[in-house]
Every structure is written in structure tokens, then in C-alpha cells.
Amino acid sequence: MDGTEITCVTIVTEYVLESRLVRDLAACGATGWTITEASGQGPRGRRVSEVEGGNIRVETLVSAEVAERIWDKLAAEYFPSYAVAAWSSKVLVARPERYGL
Amino acid sequence: MDGTEITCVTIVTEYVLESRLVRDLAACGATGWTITEASGQGPRGRRVSEVEGGNIRVETLVSAEVAERIWDKLAAEYFPSYAVAAWSSKVLVARPERYGL
Amino acid sequence: MDGTEITCVTIVTEYVLESRLVRDLAACGATGWTITEASGQGPRGRRVSEVEGGNIRVETLVSAEVAERIWDKLAAEYFPSYAVAAWSSKVLVARPERYGL
Numbered sequence: 001m002d003g004t005e006i007t008c009v010t011i012v013t014e015y016v017l018e019s020r021l022v023r024d025l026a027a028c029g030a031t032g033w034t035i036t037e038a039s040g041q042g043p044r045g046r047r048v049s050e051v052e053g054g055n056i057r058v059e060t061l062v063s064a065e066v067a068e069r070i071w072d073k074l075a076a077e078y079f080p081s082y083a084v085a086a087w088s089s090k091v092l093v094a095r096p097e098r099y100g101l
Numbered sequence: 102m103d104g105t106e107i108t109c110v111t112i113v114t115e116y117v118l119e120s121r122l123v124r125d126l127a128a129c130g131a132t133g134w135t136i137t138e139a140s141g142q143g144p145r146g147r148r149v150s151e152v153e154g155g156n157i158r159v160e161t162l163v164s165a166e167v168a169e170r171i172w173d174k175l176a177a178e179y180f181p182s183y184a185v186a187a188w189s190s191k192v193l194v195a196r197p198e199r200y201g202l
Numbered sequence: 203m204d205g206t207e208i209t210c211v212t213i214v215t216e217y218v219l220e221s222r223l224v225r226d227l228a229a230c231g232a233t234g235w236t237i238t239e240a241s242g243q244g245p246r247g248r249r250v251s252e253v254e255g256g257n258i259r260v261e262t263l264v265s266a267e268v269a270e271r272i273w274d275k276l277a278a279e280y281f282p283s284y285a286v287a288a289w290s291s292k293v294l295v296a297r298p299e300r301y302g303l
Contacts, residue, residue: 003189010293012236022142032186034113034141034158040236041224043300057236061188075296085234085300087263087293088205091111091188094176098144098186104290123243133287135214135242135259162289192212192289195277199245199287 003092006099007067011058012038012085013078018056024073025058029066031100034059042083055083061091061099104193107200108168112159113139113186114179119157125174126159130167132201135160143184156184162192162200205294208301209269213260214240214287215280220258226275227260231268233302236261244285257285263293263301 013021018035025033038057062070067088078084093099114122119136126134139158163171168189179185194200215223220237227235240259264272269290280286295301 006188008188008190031144032142034139034156034186036137036139036158036238038236038238041234043233055236057238061186071296079297085236085263087208087210087295089190089210089291089293091190093188094172095180107289109289109291132245133243135240135257135287137238137240137259162287190291192291194289195273196281 003094004096005090006061006093007064007088008091009060009067009070009088012055013082015054015056025060028069028073030060030062042085063101104195105197106191107162107194108165108189109192110161110168110171110189113156114183116155116157126161129170129174131161131163143186164202205296206298207292208263208295209266209290210293211262211269211272211290214257215284217256217258227262230271230275232262232264244287265303
């Protein structure tokens with residue numbers, strides 16, 4: 001596959017934050033995302049899944065610039081206050097124009 | 102881990118396409134796949150999750166050759182007609198013979 | 203994003219193994235994990251999802267050393283006896299201290 005490299009940002013956080021997070025992703029420039037229900041445990045030892053309806057796992061494919069904006073948003077407004085795990089990786093896509101590239 | 106590099110293809114699409122997609126993956130040479138229920142939004146702004154039963158997120162680990170065949174299939178028969186997001190990345194596995202390598 | 207590279211280990215296996223697997227991950231040194239419900243098919247052709255309550259997909263972000271321990275555990279006690287797919291990849295995280303790095 002002759003794909004174009006793009007950044008995949010994955011965020012796992014509390015279910016109650018879904019609509020706020022999605023709004024923030026869109027504001028940062030993301031054009032799409034995939035959400036799955038999740039459970040789990042974070043480094044603080046709290047079973048987040050037992051708190052307020054479980055977790056969500058959100059994936060979004062974005063340009064490096066948008067990824068940077070998402071990261072800054074998470075660092076400023078999510079990491080200090082909520083149970084959040086987030087990571088990024090490079091993946092290949094066809095049709096990069098769909099993702100603002 | 103001394104793993105073997107293999108291609109992980111992830112496809113997010115409409116739930117109603119599950120059995121067709123799985124049949125196509127097998128025909129392309131995939132020997133296994135993992136499916137999770139998903140929701141989300143794509144670049145066209147349509148909330149696919151609200152249409153006909155939500156989305157599925159399908160992962161399959163395959164050789165580069167099989168990945169190429171899957172990609173051609175998606176480009177020919179899925180991308181033009183359906184809400185589909187797809188990407189690929191390199192991952193490491195033990196027991197590469199399970200995946201046709 | 204100026205992230206730190208870390209190993210993401212993904213394990214797909216039978217739902218009934220969840221508590222045992224989570225206990226083993228913690229014993230290997232993992233500090234958190236994300237679990238989603240899954241279905242699917244493996245190379246042996248058995249639809250694992252139809253057996254005893256479906257599958258789980260577990261992701262954990264760990265140091266290379268912990269990943270190695272998890273891998274040895276899977277190879278010794280899971281691969282020979284259960285339907286298990288497992289793979290690893292490199293991802294970037296902020297706050298690497300959360301993951302024992």
C-alpha cells in the first residue's frame with residue numbers, strides 16, 4: 001500500500017467526558033474519530049470502569065499539527081483533573097485529504 | 102521480544118457490512134480478525150453510529166501482500182460507496198506462521 | 203508532540219481469562235490497561251466469540267522490560283492452551299513516569 005503517514009492519537013478516559021472531548025477534538029481540527037466502550041485500570045489504581053459509567057477509547061487520525069493541538073489541550077485541561085491515558089503512533093492511510101493533509 | 106514485523110490493517114465501517122467485509126478479508130488471505138463495536142463520526146460529518154446499528158472496528162494482522170489485496174478491495178468496492186476509515190501500521194508478533202508469513 | 207517511546211502490547215483472548223490475564227499483567231509490572239469487548243476469528247478457524255462469552259481486547263503500555271516479561275508469560279502459559287492473538291508496537295506518550303519509565 002502506498003499510503004500517506006498520519007498521526008493516530010488514542011485517548012482513553014471517563015465516559016462522562018465523551019461529548020466534551022469530541023467537541024475539543026473537532027475544535028483542534030480533527031475531522032473524524034472512532035469511539036469504543038472500554039474498561040480498565042490506570043496507574044493510580046482506581047478502577048475507572050466502576051466510576052460513572054465506564055471508559056471510552058477514542059481514536060482520531062490527524063495531521064501532526066492537529067495532534068500537537070490535541071496534546072496541548074489534554075495537557076492543559078484533562079491530565080490534571082481526570083483519569084486519562086493518551087498515546088500517539090504513526091499509521092498509513094489512503095485518501096489523506098480526508099484528514100486535512 | 103524478538104518478534105516478526107507484520108501489517109495490522111484497521112477498518113472502521115458500518116455494522117451492516119460486517120459479514121461481507123469478513124468474507125472479503127478471508128478471500129484476500131487474512132487468517133484472523135478482531136471486531137469491536139464502535140461509534141464515531143467521519144469527515145463527511147455524518148454520525149455513522151446513528152445509521153443502521155452503528156459501526157464496527159475490525160483489525161487484522163496480515164502479510165504485506167495480503168494487506169495490499171485488502172487495500173485494493175477497499176478502494177474498489179468500499180471507499181466509493183460506504184462510510185469507511187482504514188489505516189495500516191507495522192506491529193510485531195510471535196508465531197508469524199499463524200498469519201501466513 | 204515530544205513524547206517518550208513506549209511499548210503498546212495488545213492481547214486478544216477469551217473473555218473467561220480476563221481476571222487471570224489482568225493479574226498476570228500486574229505481576230509482570232504493568233501499571234494500567236484498557237479492555238474492550240471483542241469478537242472475531244483466529245487462524246484455527248474457531249469462532250472464539252461463540253465460545254464462553256466472547257473475547258476481550260486488552261491494551262497495556264509498558265517498558266520494553268515489562269513487555270518482555272508479558273511476552274514470556276504468554277508464550278509459556280497462554281499460547282499453548284488458549285485462543286490468543288498478541289502483538290506489540292511502539293507508541294509515544296507524555297508523562298512516561300506513569301508507566302514506570
